[in-house]
Amino acid sequence: MEKIGVAIIGMGTVGTGVAKILLDHGDRTARHAGKTLWLSHAVVRDLKKDRGFEVPEGVLTDDIEKVIAADDVQVVVQLIGGIEPARTVMLRLLEAGKDVVTANKALLAEHGPELFEKARQLGRSIAFEASVAGGIPIITNISQCLSANQIKSLNGILNGTSNYIITRMDLEGTAYDQAVKEAQALGFAEADPAFDVDGTDAAQKLAILAHLAFGARVHWSDVPKRGIDQLDDLDLKYAKQLGYRIKLIGLSRLTTEGLQAVVGPMLVKAGTPLAEVRANYNAVSVDGDAVGPVFYHGQGAGQMPTASAVVADLIDTAVGRTAITFKTLELWSDESNRIEMAQPGDLTGRFYLRFNVDDVPNVMAQIAGVLGQHNISIASVYQHDNDIQNGVVPVVFVTKETTEADANSAIYEIEKLDCVQSGSERLRILE
Ligand code: HSE
Numbered sequence: 001m002e003k004i005g006v007a008i009i010g011m012g013t014v015g016t017g018v019a020k021i022l023l024d025h026g027d028r029t030a031r032h033a034g035k036t037l038w039l040s041h042a043v044v045r046d047l048k049k050d051r052g053f054e055v056p057e058g059v060l061t062d063d064i065e066k067v068i069a070a071d072d073v074q075v076v077v078q079l080i081g082g083i084e085p086a087r088t089v090m091l092r093l094l095e096a097g098k099d100v101v102t103a104n105k106a107l108l109a110e111h112g113p114e115l116f117e118k119a120r121q122l123g124r125s126i127a128f129e130a131s132v133a134g135g136i137p138i139i140t141n142i143s144q145c146l147s148a149n150q151i152k153s154l155n156g157i158l159n160g161t162s163n164y165i166i167t168r169m170d171l172e173g174t175a176y177d178q179a180v181k182e183a184q185a186l187g188f189a190e191a192d193p194a195f196d197v198d199g200t201d202a203a204q205k206l207a208i209l210a211h212l213a214f215g216a217r218v219h220w221s222d223v224p225k226r227g228i229d230q231l232d233d234l235d236l237k238y239a240k241q242l243g244y245r246i247k248l249i250g251l252s253r254l255t256t257e258g259l260q261a262v263v264g265p266m267l268v269k270a271g272t273p274l275a276e277v278r279a280n281y282n283a284v285s286v287d288g289d290a291v292g293p294v295f296y297h298g299q300g301a302g303q304m305p306t307a308s309a310v311v312a313d314l315i316d317t318a319v320g321r322t323a324i325t326f327k328t329l330e331l332w333s334d335e336s337n338r339i340e341m342a343q344p345g346d347l348t349g350r351f352y353l354r355f356n357v358d359d360v361p362n363v364m365a366q367i368a369g370v371l372g373q374h375n376i377s378i379a380s381v382y383q384h385d386n387d388i389q390n391g392v393v394p395v396v397f398v399t400k401e402t403t404e405a406d407a408n409s410a411i412y413e414i415e416k417l418d419c420v421q422s423g424s425e426r427l428r429i430l431e
Contacts, residue, residue, distance in 0.1 A: 003036035004318045005072040007098075009043040009064060009089065010079030013187040014103055014130070016051055017307030018077055018314075023055070029311060033318040037311075041067045064089065068096045075317050077310055078102045081191050087111050094124045099322065101313040103130035103306055106195070109204035109220040112211070113332040120333070125326035127313035132205040133158060133282040135305030136298040137312070142212045142286065143329055149288030151213040153253035155430065156284035157277050158205040158263075160301025161189045161196035162228045162248040166265075167278045170236050170245065176229075188280045188301035199227035199248065203263045206250035211331065213286070214252070215338035216259040223250075224344050226264040234387075235354060235425050238396055239267050242352075242382065245275040249430055258342035267352050267429045273297070274430070345405030350379065353397045353407075354425040355414060359388050363419045367397065370417070374410040376402045392421050398429070 006022065008015045022029060022039045029037045042059050043066075067073055076098045080086040086107045093100050100119070102108070108115065108128055119126050129139045133156070142151070157163050161183040168174035168182065180197065183189045188196075195201045200220075207220035228248050239246045244267035252261040268275040273295050277283040282300025287293050299305035316322045330336050357363045364381065371378060377400040387394055399407070411426055 001030060001036050002034075003038040004033070004074050005040045005070065006037050006075050006077065006314060007041040007043070007067040007070065007073045008039070008077045008079065009067060010081070011042050011044045011051065012079065012081075013303045014306045014310065015042070015077065015079045016053075017303035018079075018310045019055065020053060021307055021311045023053075029315060033315045035318055037314055037318060040073055041070060043067060068092055073098060075099045075101060075314060077314065078104065080104070081106070083107055083110055087115070090115055090126075091118055094119050094122050097122070097124065099125045099127075099317050101127045101130075101310055101317060103128070103310060105131035105201070105204045105208055109207045112208070113217075116332040119326070120330075125317060125322045127317055127322045127326070128208075129313045130306050130309035132208055133284060133296070134160060134298070134300040134302065135308045136282055136284065136296045136300065137309065138209065138284050138296055139212065141296065142209065144325060146286065146288050146291060146294070149290045151254070151286055151288050153287045154209055154213050154284065155249055155251045155274070156206075156209070157247055157274060157282050158202040158250045158284070158300065159196050159248055160280035160282055160299065161193060162202070163277060163282065163300070164188055164280045165197065166228055166231070166236070166246060166248065169233065170240070171278075183280075186280070187303050197227045197229040199225035199263045202227075202248060202250050206252060206261055206263055209250075209284070210252050210259060210261055211336070214254055214259050215336055216341065217332065217337040218259065218261060218341060222341060223261045223263055225262070228265055231265055232423075232425065234394060235352075235427065238354065238382065238394070239352065239427075240270070242267070242380075242396070242398065243270050244268060244429070245270050246427065247274060247277065249274070251428075251430065254339070255342055255346075257346055258340040260342045260344075260347045262344065262347060262428070265427055267427055345403060345408070347404040348401055349404070349431065350401055350429040351399045351407050352425070352427040352429060353399065353411065354394050356392050356421040356423050357395050358419045358421070359391050359393045360419060364395070366417055366419060367395070367414050370413045371397065371399065371410050374402070374406045376400070376406055376410055
């Protein structure tokens with residue numbers, strides 16, 4: 001059978017998973033690719049490290065130049081994280097005539113236009129299914145399977161680490177720091193877990209999906225973002241009492257003013273599919289004008305789910321499918337930039353607002369008064385006497401639909417009231 005030379009650069013969690021599939025299931029991958037995916041090089045930092053499985057003699061190397069120079073390597077799985085040297089290595093691989101498969105969303109979100117342009121100029125391809133939502137084939141689905149549609153909205157849980165942490169905190173009362181450590185030990189977190197918990201990783205993924213779904217050339221740093229790192233247990237508890245769960249959501253929707261996109265912890269109605277996504281799972285809910293609502297669910301982080309997406313890309317590249325779609329999609333080209341971003345302040349929705357207030361008369365009236373002055377109608381108010389501490393009690397207002405701008409101005413004024421103490425919270429409710 002014909003064979004195609006494959007190299008892996010970076011044998012961390014995902015790279016090791018990819019090597020395992022290639023080495024342990026060569027028959028399966030050959031059947032799907034119509035040729036043998038032959039692992040010729042795996043570039044590692046430490047040749048002596050025990051990888052827990054046997055790599056054939058001569059495959060491991062600590063010299064990346066061997067891959068760049070190898071004429072018999074046609075596809076390279078580039079799994080170096082972060083921006084540099086990942087960007088330079090990818091450019092050199094393309095220049096050396098290799099097709100590239102990657103899971104590095106940070107690199108694509110930051111330098112997608114440059115890398116994709118370079119690949120196009122050189123007649124090469126970049127496949128990146130594993131860069132968003134791990135094992136869920138969301139890139140292929142949005143860019144190919146749903147291509148008959150104008151996608152109207154796309155909302156998702158895009159960071160497995162954050163979802164794991166919130167699930168542990170919410171359902172088992174695990175402390176935040178402990179849950180972060182567990183997510184790292186389980187191989188879900190980025191090398192720097194700050195990107196997982198501060199919303200950066202989810203914003204980078206949402207920017208990639210928004211480009212594919214809406215044709216918007218969104219830079220991830222233009223997506224207003226917040227992570228789960230400042231969440232208070234109290235709000236998890238109150239959300240639950242109100243019939244919601246808090247999830248880190250990437251929200252995007254097409255409006256007449258342009259594309260709205262935001263990442264942050266949001267209240268999601270308990271019992272709905274997104275609210276019940278647990279642990280390292282991700283989910284993406286897409287609404288297309290022809291297909292209607294579609295929901296994708298699967299493991300968004302972890303060794304084998306992510307390796308599953310990488311190997312599928314390898315097979316597609318070996319078969320020649322990637323080259324065709326890569327050429328037709330013209331990703332991150334000037335032609336693909338069809339939609340502008342809307343003003344973040346115009347984003348409408350309902351909000352959960354918690355203020356820590358003095359337990360004295362007339363507080364509710366003052367807050368309600370400010371909300372009213374900003375045309376914000378109140379849906380419900382929640383306060384529990386058991387939560388009074390040192391004369392201060394949390395009070396929660398659930399608003400009716402308003403704009404982000406009006407909600408922010410009202411909160412700014414409410415926080416200045418003498419009866420309102422520090423530590424308020426504002427969370428969007430996902431409808
Ligand atoms: N750290 C990422 C996550 C891995 O937790 O979702 C997959 O991109």
